[in-house]
Amino acid sequence: AQRVTQPEKLLSVFKGAPVELKCNYSYSGSPELFWYVQYSRQRLQLLLRHISRESIKGFTADLNKGETSFHLKKPFAQEEDSAMYYCALLYNFNKFYFGSGTKLNVKP
Amino acid sequence: GAVVSQHPSRVICKSGTSVKIECRSLDFQATTMFWYRQFPKQSLMLMATSNEGSKATYEQGVEKDKFLINHASLTLSTLTVTSAHPEDSSFYICSVGRENTGELFFGEGSRLTVL
Numbered sequence: 728a729q730r731v732t733q734p735e736k737l738l739s740v741f742k743g744a745p746v747e748l749k750c751n752y753s754y755s756g757s758p759e760l761f762w763y764v765q766y767s768r769q770r771l772q773l774l775l776r777h778i779s780r781e782s783i784k785g786f787t788a789d790l791n792k793g794e795t796s797f798h799l800k801k802p803f804a805q806e807e808d809s810a811m812y813y814c815a816l817l818y819n820f821n822k823f824y825f826g827s828g829t830k831l832n833v834k835p
Numbered sequence: 836g837a838v839v840s841q842h843p844s845r846v847i848c849k850s851g852t853s854v855k856i857e858c859r860s861l862d863f864q865a866t867t868m869f870w871y872r873q874f875p876k877q878s879l880m881l882m883a884t885s886n887e888g889s890k891a892t893y894e895q896g897v898e899k900d901k902f903l904i905n906h907a908s909l910t911l912s913t914l915t916v917t918s919a920h921p922e923d924s925s926f927y928i929c930s931v932g933r934e935n936t937g938e939l940f941f942g943e944g945s946r947l948t949v950l
Contacts (some may be wrong), residue, residue, distance in 0.1 A: 731878075736876070759937055760936065761938075770839075770941045770942065770943045770944065771879075771928070771930075771939075771941040772938070772940075772941070773938050776937065776938070778937075800855075807904075813878070813879070818935045821867060821869075821884075821932050821937075822869070822879065822881055822884070823939065824881075825871075825878045825879040825880075826878060827876075827877060827878040828878060835859075
């Protein structure tokens with residue numbers, strides 16, 4: 728059963744527009760959710776985690792347990808935000824389920 | 836700098852041969868490392884958890900005799916794809932988790948092509 732769902736494979740927005748990358752999860756325990764990002768020709772790296780409630784590079788994500796969602800948002804997209812974004816659910820102490828990823832393309 | 840180093844980044848081999856991929860933790864000692872596999876346009880799938888000094892833990896559906904994992908030291912884990920077949924062609928990524936944070940650090944990945 729799929730634990731993490733990212734419904735959009737590709738999201739294209741213009742520079743300066745708001746962006747929201749969707750993530751829904753299915754998990755019976757208390758979820759810990761993360762967003763990882765992969766810029767072109769670079770390795771996957773952590774963007775943010777819900778427990779820290781921080782904003783990284785202008786991105787925020789709020790865990791909504793009622794809707795089982797952890798959408799990633801940014802009010803004004805920049806071209807350098809273009810990348811692959813993966814939502815990830817931590818389970819069993821140290822293992823992750825990853826979503827299928829959303830490619831964000833920010834057009835000039 | 837990089838926390839995790841993976842080698843080789845690309846490898847092409849003939850069907851039936853074995854290929855070894857190395858994963859090194861550069862910044863801290865890792866009793867546990869993780870091996871993921873990624874098919875084109877698909878998500879990362881956890882294959883196995885590499886445990887230093889003991890047997891690896893494989894996820895359901897992953898053949899342990901096909902994907903041999905050795906974690907002989909606190910900084911090195913190796914994945915050997917034995918008797919490789921074209922369907923084993925994929926992107927293999929290792930990662931190391933920083934304890935108590937849940938954060939994963941990823942290697943740059945190894946693209947295996949089996950002819």
